[in-house]
Amino acid sequence: MTGFLEFVKGCGRQVVSGGRAYRLWIGALLALIVVGGVAYAHQARTGLIATNMRDQVSWAFYIGNFTFLVGVAAAAVLLVIPAYVYQWKPLKEVVVLGELLAISALTMCLLFILVDMGRPDRFLHIMPLLGTPNWPRSMLTWDALVLHAYLFLNLTLVLYLLFKTYRGEHYDRRIFLPLVLLSIPLSISTHTVTAFLYNGMAARAYWNASILAPRFIASAFCSGPAVMIILFQILRRTNGLPIKDEAIWKIAELMSYAMFVNLFLLGAELFKEYYSATEHLLYTQYFWGGIGEHRTLVPYAWASLACSVIAFVLFLVPSTRRNYVTLNLGCVLIWAGVYIEKGMGLIIPGFTPDTLGEIYEYRPTATEWAIAAGVFGIGFLVFTMLVKIAVPILVGTFRAPERTEAPSQSPAGIPAH
């Protein structure tokens, strides 16, 4: 127990110490959080009228960001599957970082739900035993369940692996492997259940298509790793984390397959809507071509498609995949493409036109932007701190005091045989 206390203290020291760039970064994030906090105080005082959501478009920017981030969190699995199941050496050391990203993304997801609630003071009403959750019928109760389960599983895994490595001990495969294997279906289920939240609503034809959950998974497998590839390069340069080129190229290759599936499913959906051209076409039409003078989302729709197609080509061709300029360009493009597609591009057309045919064109208010910035600030801060603790442990510079004299262990945890 004293060992663990020492570990916690050491973590605290890691987080507060850092160079000028680190302090600047933390300062910028804290500034964002303050802006978000002030905006949220305003929203809490006046009500959600501080947003541009109305009865016609009753979920919007917050829920769009939530959906995108569930995808980012789910994508940690893309790194877990090959690393642990197939024992790929170059990927192993980066899995921890994937899980840290999932923890940060889930934190943001839960915060976006919180800021979207009309009565966050009544959170007890959804809790098991304390409240009256409408489980198993309500999809939101399922979503809360799987998101929390995935969050705690990731926390447990990361804490266990890091603590063991910090102590220079072997981790126990009998504890570790079942948890890792559990995290795979759980990460898929977080995104599937989130898709079902929209999918199950017969009132909204745009969402009520069985292709929705597969499309969620496919796009998540693009956006999550895109963030990871860029992060790995930053950490490799700043912290000397030994991430091999092969690892990054392998992830990029897997992403190109996911992108193909994503584009194919999108094409399948567009064909069905436009060819059959029933009254349900309206929502797809609002996104891709606009309805009359209502064309707010049209430029975003085509920008999203352009980003996805260009990124797909860049990732498909081996020479551009292995060139860091084109690789990073592809990452940014795929991120932007999925952010539009799985954010506002999913939520807003679901409500436009509304169930009685009215078209209300939604645009976020400054308050919504500020609150979203605050939430991203918190998420980035959580991620920065976790990385600040994890990376020195992985590279062997942050170790238990009794080990400081011992020679440096190999990076990441080593399984006991």
Add this chain to the structure above:
Amino acid sequence: MTTEKRTALPVVADAPLDPARRAFLRTAAAGAAVASMSACGVNLDDFLRRHFKELSPEELKRVLAKVEQRNRDRFGKETKVSATGARPGVEFGYGLDLSRCIGCRRCVYACVKENNQSRSNPQIHWIRVLEMDKEHGVDLARAESYYESDAVPRPGKFYFPVQCQQCRNPPCVKACPTQATWKEKDGIVVIDYDWCIGCRCCMSACPYGARHFNWATPTLPADELNPNQHYLGNRPRPKGVVEKCTFCVQRTREGRYPACLEACPVGARKFGNLLDPESEIRRVMETKRVFVFKEELATHPQFYYFYAT
């Protein structure tokens, strides 16, 4: 349309699970949270209250007295808040004669007055009247709810009022994560405004745009407050919760007609007990060409449209 048939539909269970255990856990585990919440100005009793269906008669009396006290504090007016339950052998049905409706929207404003809706910012209407072309029939892509005219009905147009359809298979009830909304035995879908967490899942789930959110604290002048209130109906709402048409539960459970029906100048609105063979609504259903809105979604409304002439 029998009561046996309705119990087979997936509505929220009437009997809660082990209330004693839940009460204990609530008290024990919420202890720490309560201290911080009360520091933030959140009312402790409200925070620890039980679900409406779990309240004992004494607890219910206290809750109703508290709503009356809140009304006094907020509006400086005496009000009577009841929680009259569904009468046995009653299942409400509503009929709307599209051939008579002239689109005057008197029902809309009678509803606002009766049910204490927010007057502006946001303006909340539980009834939305859609103007449609006779040429195209019921086509939502061509519907206009903001029509303005010196005289109605306008030539070539017909009017299609929409409010809560009190579905037998309500998607909103299914979507609610906290059981804050449910279908009562007489068919009315109600909301406990003190239990709603404002997540708006029900609004996404409703195919009729019947659910409305209090985006801000409702603006309701004290002199326009209707003092005859029902806990699950027209009592004033706080900000951040969802509200909807309840067939005027405060009136209809006392044997009166809904306010929208009384306001209709052309008698387009019919209301009654579906289980009573002599009722007007039963006569409409047996003698007129009746249809339900968005039948393909299988929500099975208790609100029927018909053409009498």
